[in-house]
Amino acid sequence: MTYENLDAKLVNALLGDGRASLRSLAEDLDVSVTTISNHLSDLEDEGVIEGYTPRVNYDAVGYDVTAVIQLQVEGNALPDVTDTLSDHEQMISVYEVTGDYDVIAIGKFTDTDGMNEQIKSLLTDPDIKASNTSVVLNAVSENKQFELDVDET
Numbered sequence: 001m002t003y004e005n006l007d008a009k010l011v012n013a014l015l016g017d018g019r020a021s022l023r024s025l026a027e028d029l030d031v032s033v034t035t036i037s038n039h040l041s042d043l044e045d046e047g048v049i050e051g052y053t054p055r056v057n058y059d060a061v062g063y064d065v066t067a068v069i070q071l072q073v074e075g076n077a078l079p080d081v082t083d084t085l086s087d088h089e090q091m092i093s094v095y096e097v098t099g100d101y102d103v104i105a106i107g108k109f110t111d112t113d114g115m116n117e118q119i120k121s122l123l124t125d126p127d128i129k130a131s132n133t134s135v136v137l138n139a140v141s142e143n144k145q146f147e148l149d150v151d152e153t
Contacts, residue, residue, distance in 0.1 A: 003039075006031065008148040010039055011048065015145055018052050055143060063090070063108040066136035067115050069122075070101035077127030078102055084125070088118065101132070 006029065013025055022040070026033045043049045058064070073081045078096065085094045085105045093106040109115035112135070119133055 003031070003035070005150045005152075006035075007039055007043060007048070008150045010036065010043065012147040012150065014049070015147055058108045062110050065109040065112055065115050066139060067107045067109065067119070068134045068136065069103075069105045069107060069119060070132040070134075071103040071105070071122075071128050072100070072130040073102040074127045074129060077125075081125065081127055085122070090118065101130075 009029055010025065013020060013028055020028075022033045022036050025040075026036045029036065040049070071081065082094055082096060082103060085091050085103065088107070090109060091105050091107045093104075095104045096102065097104050107115065107118065109118070115135075119131070122128065123131055
């Protein structure tokens with residue numbers, strides 16, 4: 001077998017089953033276990049694969065309120081605000097963005113009271129100039145990952 005596209009195929013196989021054994025990956029990709037092990041180590045070292053974690057259905061464990069929080073921040077305070085948001089364990093995503101707002105954060109909460117409390121505590125920060133919070137009514141797609149393109153030529 002040629003190793004062309006092996007890394008992409010390996011990533012795609014792991015997206016299908018993150019708990020697959022080296023042996024089963026080797027069989028599926030028609031290479032040796034050593035080859036899979038070496039390529040997997042390289043992908044981890046390069047930061048392509050950042051870890052192996054379960055996908056948690058937060059709704060099923062009581063975190064059924066999702067909020068999208070947009071913040072306008074004083075320019076030099078952006079790193080401090082994003083660090084503060086990242087430190088909140090219920091903030092599952094924090095992005096620096098372009099447009100009318102500087103930061104978008106996605107949070108998961110057990111109820112609107114808990115959400116309201118955390119958001120109000122954030123807004124006491126004098127570096128936050130404006131905010132807009134939306135509560136998600138229906139998560140159409142969430143935590144989606146996609147397969148890498150594999151050139152089959």
